[in-house]
Amino acid sequence: MKKIIKFAPDYFLPHQQEFLDSEAKQKALVTGYGGGKTFAFIWETFMNHLFLVNKEGQSNGWIVYPTFSMAEELFVEPFLMLLDRYEIDYKYNSTKHLISSEYGKLRLYQLQTPHRMVGAELTFLGFDEFDIGSYKNCDIAYKKGVGRLRGSNKTKMYFVTTPEGYHYIHKLFVEDNEEGERHLIKAKSTDNPYLPADYIDDLRKNYDSKLVEQYMNGEFVNLRGSAAYYEFDRERHCKDFGIHNAEKKPQVLYMGMDFNVDPMSAVVAIKRDNKLIMFDEIILRNSNTRQMIDVIKERYPGAYISIAPDQTGGSRKTSAEIGVTDIHLLKQAGFKILGSGTNPSVKDSLNAVNAALYQGRLEIDKRCTALTNDFEKVVRDDAGEIDKKDSNLSHISDAGRYLVWSQFPLYGSAIRTRGR
Ligand SMILES: Nc1ncnc2c1ncn2[C@@H]1O[C@H](COP(=O)(O)OP(=O)(O)OP(=O)(O)O)[C@@H](O)[C@H]1O
Ligand SMILES: [Mg+2]
Numbered sequence: 001m002k003k004i005i006k007f008a009p010d011y012f013l014p015h016q017q018e019f020l021d022s023e024a025k026q027k028a029l030v031t032g033y034g035g036g037k038t039f040a041f042i043w044e045t046f047m048n049h050l051f052l053v054n055k056e057g058q059s060n061g062w063i064v065y066p067t068f069s070m071a072e073e074l075f076v077e078p079f080l081m082l083l084d085r086y087e088i089d090y091k092y093n094s095t096k097h098l099i100s101s102e103y104g105k106l107r108l109y110q111l112q113t114p115h116r117m118v119g120a121e122l123t124f125l126g127f128d129e130f131d132i133g134s135y136k137n138c139d140i141a142y143k144k145g146v147g148r149l150r151g152s153n154k155t156k157m158y159f160v161t162t163p164e165g166y167h168y169i170h171k172l173f174v175e176d177n178e179e180g181e182r183h184l185i186k187a188k189s190t191d192n193p194y195l196p197a198d199y200i201d202d203l204r205k206n207y208d209s210k211l212v213e214q215y216m217n218g219e220f221v222n223l224r225g226s227a228a229y230y231e232f233d234r235e236r237h238c239k240d241f242g243i244h245n246a247e248k249k250p251q252v253l254y255m256g257m258d259f260n261v262d263p264m265s266a267v268v269a270i271k272r273d274n275k276l277i278m279f280d281e282i283i284l285r286n287s288n289t290r291q292m293i294d295v296i297k298e299r300y301p302g303a304y305i306s307i308a309p310d311q312t313g314g315s316r317k318t319s320a321e322i323g324v325t326d327i328h329l330l331k332q333a334g335f336k337i338l339g340s341g342t343n344p345s346v347k348d349s350l351n352a353v354n355a356a357l358y359q360g361r362l363e364i365d366k367r368c369t370a371l372t373n374d375f376e377k378v379v380r381d382d383a384g385e386i387d388k389k390d391s392n393l394s395h396i397s398d399a400g401r402y403l404v405w406s407q408f409p410l411y412g413s414a415i416r417t418r419g420r
Contacts, residue, residue, distance in 0.1 A: 003050055003086055015187035016040040019158075020047070024183035028159040028173050032189035032216040034199060037160035038074055041128050044158055045075075046082045048124040050103050054151040059104030061124040062148075064111050064141060066132045068097065071108045074128065079106075114140040123151040124158075131164040135383075138168035163214055164347075165384060166222045174220065189216045206410060208358030211351055224384050228350055229397065231357035232375040241365045243270060243279040253300060254338075256403025257309040258395045259326045262286045265396040266296070266307075267371060267403060276356070276407055279365035281396055289313075289326040293333045306336040308406035310398065311343045338406040346385050349401045352410040361408060370396045 012020060019029040019040050029037050045063060053059045065071035076092070076099075083090045083101060090101040097108040109117050111133035125145045130138060149155040161169055173184040190200055203216050208231050214221040223230075243250060250270045257266045264287040268280035282295055296305065313326035331337055344352070356362040364371055374397035381387040386394055 003088070005047070005050070005086070012040065012043070013187075013192060015185055015191060016043075019160075019185045020044055022183045022185070024181070025155065026157045026159075026172070026181070027183040027185070028161070028169055029185050029187070030161055030163050030169060030173075031187040031191070031218040032214075033162055033203060034189050034192055034195045035162075035187045035218060036192040036194070037162075038128055041126060041158075041160045042075065042078050042082065045079065045106070045124075045126050048126075048156060049101070049106055050088075052123045052152070052154070052156060053104060054121065054123055059106075059123050060119075060121060060151050061104070061106045061126070062109055062117065062119070062122060062145070063106060064109045064117075064125070064127045064130075066111045066129050068108065068110050070129065071097070071110065075108070109141075111137050111141055114144060117141065117144050120148050121151040122148045122155065124156040125149060126157075127159045127161070130159045130161040131167045131169050132161070133168070135168055142168065142172070163218060163220050165214070166220060166224065170220045186218050188218055205359070206355055207351075208354045211355060224380055224382050226380060227376075228378045228380050228386055229353060229357065229375040231354040233357075234372055234376065237357060237362065237375075238364050238366050238368075238372060241277055241279055241363075243277065243365065244367060249300060249303070251303050253303050253305045254403060254407070255296075255305060255307045255335075256399035256401070256406075257292070257307055257313075257330075258399040258402070259289065259310050259313045260395045261288065263395055264288065264292055265370075265399045266292060267368070267396060267400045268300070269403060271407070275361050275363060276404065277363050277365065278368055278371060278400060278403075281368045281371050283370055283396060289329045293329065296335075297333070304336075305334075306338050308338040308402040310402060311339055311341055339402070343402070344405045344409070348410060349405045350380075350386075352408055353401055353404045355410055356404050356408045362404060371400055374400075 013036050015029065016036055016039065019027060020043060029040055031037055045061065048061055049059050063071065063075060065075060080090065080092060088101050090099055092099050099106040107119065114137050145157060149157060159169060163169060173182050189195065189203065204212065207215060210221050210230065213219045252270065254269045254271060255266050262285055264284045266282040267278045268282065269276050269278040282292065284291055284295065307330055309327055309330065327337055374393055378394045378397055379387045388394060
């Protein structure tokens with residue numbers, strides 16, 4: 001039974017309407033966080049499920065989320081609610097990730113494991129949060145999809161995402177789109193009036209200028225090959241705090257630690273008015289964790305110390321004994337270990353440091369010359385990772401990065417979903 005679906009004229013926002021109306025074989029809606037992408041994506045998928053059919057009159061679609069749990073959380077429930085709203089009977093097999101109705105089939109996949117995408121004769125294929133995937137997984141999924149979209153003469157491939165620099169969406173819709181055959185629609189977070197009032201303020205409070213461009217304004221911001229700590233400015237962030245020379249040394253300390261053997265590096269900080277002030281650095285050549293512990297105890301006797309280490313130090317050892325890990329040794333020495341056991345991604349933790357610098361939540365004492373040098377000179381490589389070519393650079397700033405992450409983590413998605 002063919003349904004007739006009608007909308008009030010302003011039911012969709014203008015950028016959502018443009019996306020839904022586009023007849024391009026490939027189209028993308030790219031916006032800042034909360035721009036209304038998933039809302040449009042679910043409607044696009046609903047209409048395709050009903051109307052984008054093969055010669056047997058059945059649709060056959062794939063929907064791809066970064067992970068199954070994201071698909072469950074963001075897509076399945078609202079999609080099934082739409083089917084209910086229009087009184088369409090369906091079956092949902094959550095083990096097979098398959099939704100079927102009299103109109104056709106819809107299978108969910110995860111971008112994390114693109115090689116598992118099997119099947120053929122698709123009539124449509126949609127991706128939500130596409131740029132979250134690794135470049136390689138995006139490439140595999142895209143190519144698999146293109147090869148399988150042959151279920152009818154008219155097929156559709158559509159993407160919605162917040163941009164992640166010059167990633168796969170930029171390649172498809174900007175770099176490889178000279179003829180303009182792919183349709184790109186862009187919008188800002190502020191173009192969605194349905195967001196809670198404090199949502200935009202929260203984003204602005206937490207992000208630096210480049211991140212605001214990307215995550216609020218939906219612009220492609222290229223961070224590859226550029227300064228990793230681009231918000232650092234020694235004029236603004238370096239001061240003479242005098243903490244080290246103070247008569248009474250601080251008794252509550254925070255440290256970040258990188259276990260590289262040569263050099264082994266640590267930054268020492270205090271927290272004051274919800275600011276992190278890094279005022280000392282310890283750099284040991286050809287060393288190990290035991291020596292580091294000795295130096296710390298000698299310099300800061302009796303202090304209560306929390307350490308945010310490189311979390312891979314839970315398995316790696318710079319000290320000789322079998323079975324004793326670096327983190328184990330720090331715990332034995334009486335230090336509190338911060339962190340969950342895994343390192344943040346380079347992208348997330350660099351974003352956290354830059355945001356902290358921009359927001360004035362991170363300051364550095366002038367005596368930390370190695371850290372200052374790193375903050376000025378470390379760059380990202382072509383993959384967006386920290387460039388490790390210069391072996392003298394990036395260890396002490398890695399230590400600083402772990403510490404900032406432990407105090408001011410910046411989970412894009414946590415900020416995004418708050419209050420919604
Ligand atoms: N046309 C609309 N009418 C009513 N509410 C809407 C509309 N478009 C979006 N919204 C609401 O705005 C909020 C954000 O929308 P949505 O989740 O689609 O944004 P998003 O761009 O996918 O966000 P994220 O970047 O977090 O993935 C949701 O609560 C959604 O229901
Ligand atoms: Mg979304």
